[in-house]
Amino acid sequence: MRFPEDVPELRDDLITLRAHTPADAEDVYELCQDPEMQRWTVIPVPYTQDDAAFFLTNLVPNGWREEHGTRHWAIEVDGRFSGSVSLHGGEGGVGEIGFSVGPWVRGRGVMTRAAKLAIRHAFDDLGWSRVIWRAFVGNWASRRVAWKAGFRGLVVVPGGGLARGVRYDEWVATVGRDDELEPQGNWWQVPELEGDGIRLRAPRLTDAQRVMEACSDERTQYWLAGLPSPYELHHAEGFITSRQESRASGEGVSWVIVDAGTDEVIGNVSVFAMLNRMDKGHGEIGYWMHPAGRGKSVMTKAVRLVIEHAFTPIEQGGLGRRRLVLLAAVDNTASAHVAEANGFHRVGVTRAAAPGREGRWDDDYVFDLLAGDPRP
Ligand SMILES: CC(C)(COP(=O)(O)OP(=O)(O)OC[C@H]1O[C@@H](n2cnc3c(N)ncnc32)[C@H](O)[C@@H]1OP(=O)(O)O)[C@@H](O)C(=O)NCCC(=O)NCCS
Known part of the structure; x- marks a missing residue:
């Protein structure tokens, strides 16, 4: 030419x-x-x-x-x-x-x-x-x-x-050649969610120290035994940077719950497992709380905000979920309370499903919530 x-x-x-x-x-x-x-x-x-x-x-x-x-x-x-x-x-x-x-x-x-x-x-x-x-x-x-x-x-x-x-x-x-030149799959945003005195925002690298504290806490380590142990700063940084990939691939969205005054992290809530092949409306909720935030119903309120967002249609800025599930170890009373206080139904026990300490496998309660279910 x-x-x-x-x-x-x-x-x-x-x-x-x-x-x-x-x-x-x-x-x-x-x-x-x-x-x-x-x-x-x-x-x-x-x-x-x-x-x-x-x-x-x-x-x-x-x-x-x-x-x-x-x-x-x-x-x-x-x-x-x-x-x-x-x-x-x-x-x-x-x-x-x-x-x-x-x-x-x-x-x-x-x-x-x-x-x-x-x-x-x-x-x-x-x-x-x-x-x-x-x-x-x-x-x-x-x-x-x-x-x-x-x-x-x-x-x-x-x-x-x-x-x-x-x-x-x-x-x-x-x-x-025959493909549409349009986005394939979802690339999630992380809008700030606020209500009931609670604020949720996207995690930032400057949150790593608090994430490390929360995830190396004895109780978090006990119930989320799949976390690295010891949980170090680089694990926290890896978790935070990997959130971008999770959002871009459509797999999940994570928020940190922050103190409204200091902006310090007091917990984390995620909706994940959204790439389920059989059910495009599926999502799972997971969370942990920094010891400084426990015992004040903060997680119950934070999960409520996340549920609302998860069930909001995609065209309206939400995650367009049809059904949410939540798993909690059968002895984890605090976690089960968060689920039930938000209207989740306890539908059964899945056996030896979650990694426990010292190589054992724990049974989990399975909770689910459909978009049309009444919520408290
Ligand atoms: C990559 C590049 C070409 C994009 O140009 P652009 O005109 O801004 O592109 P567009 O406006 O069409 O789209 C950019 C999108 O990326 C988003 N974006 C920008 N920086 C981002 C970041 N760090 N993380 C996530 N999204 C980002 C923008 O918000 C926009 O998305 P939106 O329209 O949904 O809001 C430009 O940044 C560039 O020249 N970079 C340096 C050279 C380069 O990297 N070339 C590509 C090499 S593979």
Whole structure:
């Protein structure tokens, strides 16, 4: 192909994908100074004016001229160069997408629009059957774009990514020609829940010390014997950072209960097991309380707020659950009380189901609650 003459212009009502020009150099340079850009892509660091010129006069034109080279488009928004999207490869009908946009347009859906235009072009005009997206693990903005553009089947490839001689774990997902370019599955938000003097919010890394205290407490360790023992700060940090994955995959949502005055963590409530194959409306509730918060009915009230949210339809910002279950060891009177005070039905005992201390397995009471059940 000839550059720039043969570069097709692709557009929607906000953005235009067009051929790069040498006049984009200043904006390319500015984009590549951005820390996110340097952290998550393979550009040279430090990035110089010469690197921008080389990209525009060498890499981009040559990419178009080669048979399965990289086709880079400039993304133009409001008349300004705002980023690039590329299609790379395509042999045998499969190739990769790459993208970046300037901080000056982020968060407006620009990248999602550009990705969809490029993907449609790959399928409809280039005859590709599949597009691959790859990102270093932790690049949540990129993952969110991929999710919004319909990528699916996400896997982690340990050490699959390479930037400037360093290997990184990598996310990989794909979208096929017949797939809808729309999100697959739920990516949960964690709204703040408040009521009855209780406040629940998303956990933050600064909560790790309190989480560690709560989870290394003797009583928590006794009833939640599956927790690491001893439970150390890095376990708490791992728990908090893993919440993002849980939300993004649709598996679960966790809140911390905080003291309304000090914002200190006094407990945790989660709705999890939401990826149940047979029942898309299933969820399980789990919780623990920091010793400082016990004995004041706080958990009963917190679970009440979470139940309301879990049964609220997805279109109204809730979790759209149809049925919640809750398990509590048969001797764990305090936990069973939280369930029953919230209208859960005790439906039976599941035997030797929960890890107990010293290698034994404990029986659990099974509680359930349907969306239509009366609640106190
Ligand atoms: C990734 C990138 C292209 C996204 O551009 P963008 O124009 O902001 O993308 P969009 O607005 O279409 O979508 C971004 C989404 O990510 C969300 N997001 C941003 N940062 C996030 C984070 N840390 N955690 C979770 N979501 C995040 C935004 O809220 C938005 O979702 P929403 O529309 O549902 O609110 C941009 O951040 C970028 O250029 N980063 C540096 C280069 C890069 O990482 N390229 C990809 C390499 S694989």
